[in-house]
Structure formats: structure tokens, C-alpha cells
Amino acid sequence: MTASLPPDLARLQTLELYLDLQLKAVRERITALAPATLAPPVTNWRLQSIRSAPGALAVLHTEHCHVIAWAQPSLPRLNDNEARLALDETGVESCGGCAPERALRQAPSR
Known part of the structure; x- marks a missing residue:
């Protein structure tokens, strides 16, 4: 190769x-x-605190993200509106594995 x-x-x-x-x-x-029906609807979002990443304070994940499967019970849950607000905050990044911003676009705004 x-x-x-x-x-x-x-x-x-x-x-x-x-x-x-x-x-x-x-x-x-x-x-x-x-x-769009292939993906299960996301009902909760998880916010993971990051201390070692430069510039990032937290990472937003979907509830079923494989990246945080080991830590899910301890991570705070957010609803759709809270997740949108979190992504607008400085220092909060979107997970590269589960791409929560894509699922948030499909979620209805309240």
C-alpha cells in the first residue's frame, strides 16, 4: 500500500x-x-468538564456518546435549550465523536 x-x-x-x-x-x-429516522432522538445531553485541554473548559456530548460511556452517570444532564446555551458559551466545545450540534439542529426549539 x-x-x-x-x-x-x-x-x-x-x-x-x-x-x-x-x-x-x-x-x-x-x-x-x-x-432522519435512523438516529434515535436525543433527549438528554451530557456536559463533560475538561481540565487538561488548552482553551476548552467543557465538552458537550449526546446522551449515548461512546466517548463518555464510562462516565455518564456522573455527568450533568442538560435539556435541548440548555445544550444550545452551553455551546454558545466560550470554552465549551462540541464532541468530535457524537457531533451534538448536528442532533441539536434536528431537535425542536422550545
């Missing part, structure tokens, strides 16, 4: 950028084509 890759760093970085863009386009197309 590595024999078909470019030997120099510049071309490898160009290839990496191209593949990142292609992967993003594929994921966007999958999201656009996937029926």
Missing part, C-alpha cells in the same frame, strides 16, 4: 488535504441522503 504513495513530504501533504476534502464531501452527502 505504501509503495503507491508519493515519496516526498510536500506531495504527501497535498494528498492528505485532497483526501480530507473528499472525505468531508462524502460524509456531507451521506448525511444529506440518510433518513
Whole structure:
């Protein structure tokens, strides 16, 4: 597999950028084509405190996120509106694993 890759760093970085863009386009197309009924509705959100990440104070997760499965009982629960407010706060980031901002767009505003 590595024999078909470019030997120099510049071309490898160009290839990496191209593949990142292609992967993003594929994921966007999958999201656009996937029926909304496949994902179970998220009813609760979890806020994980982060002390070691520079600039981040907390990470917002969906209730069923695999990243925080070990710590779920101890993490505070938020409703849809509280989760939206949390994401607007400085220092609160969205989990890269469960992408709560995408589920929040589907959740009805109250």
C-alpha cells in the first residue's frame, strides 16, 4: 500500500488535504441522503468538564456518546435549550465523536 504513495513530504501533504476534502464531501452527502429516522432522538445531553485541554473548559456530548460511556452517570444532564446555551458559551466545545450540534439542529426549539 505504501509503495503507491508519493515519496516526498510536500506531495504527501497535498494528498492528505485532497483526501480530507473528499472525505468531508462524502460524509456531507451521506448525511444529506440518510433518513432522519435512523438516529434515535436525543433527549438528554451530557456536559463533560475538561481540565487538561488548552482553551476548552467543557465538552458537550449526546446522551449515548461512546466517548463518555464510562462516565455518564456522573455527568450533568442538560435539556435541548440548555445544550444550545452551553455551546454558545466560550470554552465549551462540541464532541468530535457524537457531533451534538448536528442532533441539536434536528431537535425542536422550545
